[in-house]
Amino acid sequence: VYCSPPTAVANVSQYACQRRTTTENHNKIFTDVMEELAESSEFNESKGPCLAFRQAASVLKSLPSAVQCLEAIQGLPCLGEHTKAVMEEILTFGRSFKVEELRCDERYQALKLFTSVFGVGPKTAEKWYRRGLRSLKEILTEPSIQLNRMQRAGFLYYSDISKAVSKAEAEALGCIIEETVHWIAPDAILALTGGFRRGKEYGHDVDFLLTMPEMGKEEGLLLHVIDRLRDQGILLYCEYQGSTFDVSKLPSCRFEDMDHFQKCFLILRLEQGQVEGERGQQRDPGDSRGWRAVRVDLVAPPVDRYAFALLGWTGSRQFGRDLRAFAQKERQMLLDNHALYDKTKQLFLPVTTEEDIFAHLGLEYVEPWQRNA
Ligand code: DGT
Ligand code: MG
Numbered sequence: 001v002y003c004s005p006p007t008a009v010a011n012v013s014q015y016a017c018q019r020r021t022t023t024e025n026h027n028k029i030f031t032d033v034m035e036e037l038a039e040s041s042e043f044n045e046s047k048g049p050c051l052a053f054r055q056a057a058s059v060l061k062s063l064p065s066a067v068q069c070l071e072a073i074q075g076l077p078c079l080g081e082h083t084k085a086v087m088e089e090i091l092t093f094g095r096s097f098k099v100e101e102l103r104c105d106e107r108y109q110a111l112k113l114f115t116s117v118f119g120v121g122p123k124t125a126e127k128w129y130r131r132g133l134r135s136l137k138e139i140l141t142e143p144s145i146q147l148n149r150m151q152r153a154g155f156l157y158y159s160d161i162s163k164a165v166s167k168a169e170a171e172a173l174g175c176i177i178e179e180t181v182h183w184i185a186p187d188a189i190l191a192l193t194g195g196f197r198r199g200k201e202y203g204h205d206v207d208f209l210l211t212m213p214e215m216g217k218e219e220g221l222l223l224h225v226i227d228r229l230r231d232q233g234i235l236l237y238c239e240y241q242g243s244t245f246d247v248s249k250l251p252s253c254r255f256e257d258m259d260h261f262q263k264c265f266l267i268l269r270l271e272q273g274q275v276e277g278e279r280g281q282q283r284d285p286g287d288s289r290g291w292r293a294v295r296v297d298l299v300a301p302p303v304d305r306y307a308f309a310l311l312g313w314t315g316s317r318q319f320g321r322d323l324r325a326f327a328q329k330e331r332q333m334l335l336d337n338h339a340l341y342d343k344t345k346q347l348f349l350p351v352t353t354e355e356d357i358f359a360h361l362g363l364e365y366v367e368p369w370q371r372n373a
Contacts, residue, residue, distance in 0.1 A: 012059060014077035015330075016322035016373030017363055019062040023199050023372050026066040030087055031057040033099045037086070040102055043111045043122055049082070056083040058318045058373045067091075110134050116162055118267075118295065119150030150265075153237040157267055160293035164202040172275045173206050173268065173296060176234070177225075184224045187213055189306070193313035194297070199369040205295035207313055211303045219243075222262050222300045229268065236293055237267035245302070251336035253328065255321045259337035261301040261309060270294050305338055311354050312337035319366075319373040327361055335361075 013019055025031060038053035055078040060067065067073055070088055079087075089096050102108050107129060113136065114125035133139055139147075140155060147155065154161070174192055181188045191197070194207030210225075212218040222240070229235040245260040272278050272290045301309040312320055327335040333349075334341040340349045340360055349360045358365045 012062065012076055014055075014059075015326045016058050016062075016316075016319045016371075017326050017361075017366060019059075019373065020366060020370040021058070021062040021319075021373045022370060023201070025061045025372075027060040027063060030067065030090060031060050033086060033090065033096045034060070034083065036099055036102065039112070040105075040108055043108065043126070045122075052078070052080055053083065054318060056080070058322075061373065106134070114139070117151060117158060118154030118161055119148065120154060124151075150237075150239055153267055157236065157293040161204075161267065161295050163292070165204065165206060165294055166275075167196060167201050168276045168278065169270060169292075169294060170196045170203065170206045173270060173294060174208075176268075176270075176274070177208055177296070177298070180225055180228050180232070181210055181221075184228060185212060185217075185221060188221065189213065189303070191310060193299075193310060194315060197314045197368045198316065198372050200372070205297055207297045208299070209306070209309055209313055210298060210300050211306050213303060215302055215304060218300050218302055219262075222264055222298060225298065226264060226266075229266070234269040235266065236269050239265040245305075245338060249338075251334035251339050251341050253324075253334065255317075255324055257336070259299075259301075259309065259312065261299050261305070261337070263297065263299040266296040266298065267293050268296050301337075307351050307353050307357060308335075308339060309337050311357055314368050314371060316371055316373050319371040322373065323361075326363070331361055333361065 034053045034057040038050045038057070041047075041050035041053060059076055059078045067087070069091060070084065073079055073084070073087070086096050086098060089098065110129045110133070111122065111125045114120050114128055115122060117136070128139060128145070131142075133142060133145075136155070136158070139145055170192070178190055181190050189211050191209045192207070193209050194205070195203040196206060210218070210221065212221060226235065226238055226240060230238075241263050243260060243262040269291050270293075272292070299309060299313060311323070324335050327333040327340070332343045334343065335357070340351060340357060341347070342349055342360075351357055351360065355365050
């Protein structure tokens with residue numbers, strides 16, 4: 001068995017923003033297991049272990065080749081004893097018994113199933129589990145359960161939105177959004193963000209950022225776009241949140257805090273005929289509807305915050321989390337989706353592009369397709 005010498009993995013940074021991670025993952029057998037362990041820790045509200053497994057998975061994703069033996073990971077950051085034990089099990093037996101046990105665990109199964117519904121987070125899932133509920137059918141037929149509007153949509157379109165969205169479908173949606181936005185405002189600025197901007201082939205939703213070149217003109221834009229999507233008959237669900245953005249506030253230290261820009265969480269109807277490569281084809285034998293429901297997020301920051309929002313919404317989560325941690329710990333700066341603040345100089349730093357943000361942080365620029373941490 002070939003073991004790369006320790007020098008091959010030297011100089012891997014503990015921060016994802018100092019690593020280049022493409023969609024090509026040579027260590028999927030390890031990272032899939034670690035992500036499941038992270039998810040399970042999240043269900044148990046064990047924040048430390050959850051983050052540790054996510055960080056370990058992220059480091060392994062950045063490696064240029066598959067890990068063949070434990071010696072090959074010597075000196076790598078973020079790989080604790082727990083992670084190494086799991087990796088050893090996989091290297092020796094080709095599988096992780098710990099994860100196989102977890103996959104059979106009734107609670108894990110139920111929480112995973114419940115949180116796969118749009119609008120259901122770990123807290124609600126736990127509540128349902130404690131009430132003895134185990135299947136989606138049991139949730140729907142339990143008379144004492146009150147679903148909110150988002151959850152009702154989640155159940156209604158469950159089979160569609162739990163299916164991965166392909167790049168071709170994301171591109172088709174991009175055309176629809178672009179046409180809609182530019183019909184309302186020909187000079188509007190629109191960008192695809194999220195996993196598809198990072199070059200992923202599949203995603204759970206499609207994320208877009210839109211703004212206007214003139215400050216303040218973005219204010220009513222999102223509501224117009226929503227109206228227009230409704231008029232076209234493709235709006236299946238819409239949750240709109242107005243802006244709560246306050247320019248004087250310091251950037252938030254907590255990554256989990258959502259940003260304050262106006263945004264909407266949508267479910268749109270995508271016609272099969274509009275998807276490249278699927279024209280005249282049936283996606284699924286037995287499915288003759290000719291359309292599917294897709295989750296779409298639209299975010300509309302003011303143009304002077306566009307670069308921050310673009311960086312934040314492009315992700316990945318781990319990349320964004322480490323950018324903020326790096327800013328704070330290594331540069332005494334605060335970064336979020338709205339601003340970059342220098343604590344030493346006590347001022348907000350001027351930014352127009354993503355490159356400006358990396359430069360202020362003293363980081364080499366990392367392309368979107370290298371941010372799959
Ligand atoms: P996907 O849709 O599963 O293929 O993966 P992404 O990377 O597109 O993830 P998504 O759609 O959940 O979110 C888009 C980006 O938004 C994500 O890459 C990072 C950012 N983001 C998501 N959730 C949070 C959050 O709770 N806090 C912050 N600060 N950013 C977030
Ligand atoms: Mg996404």
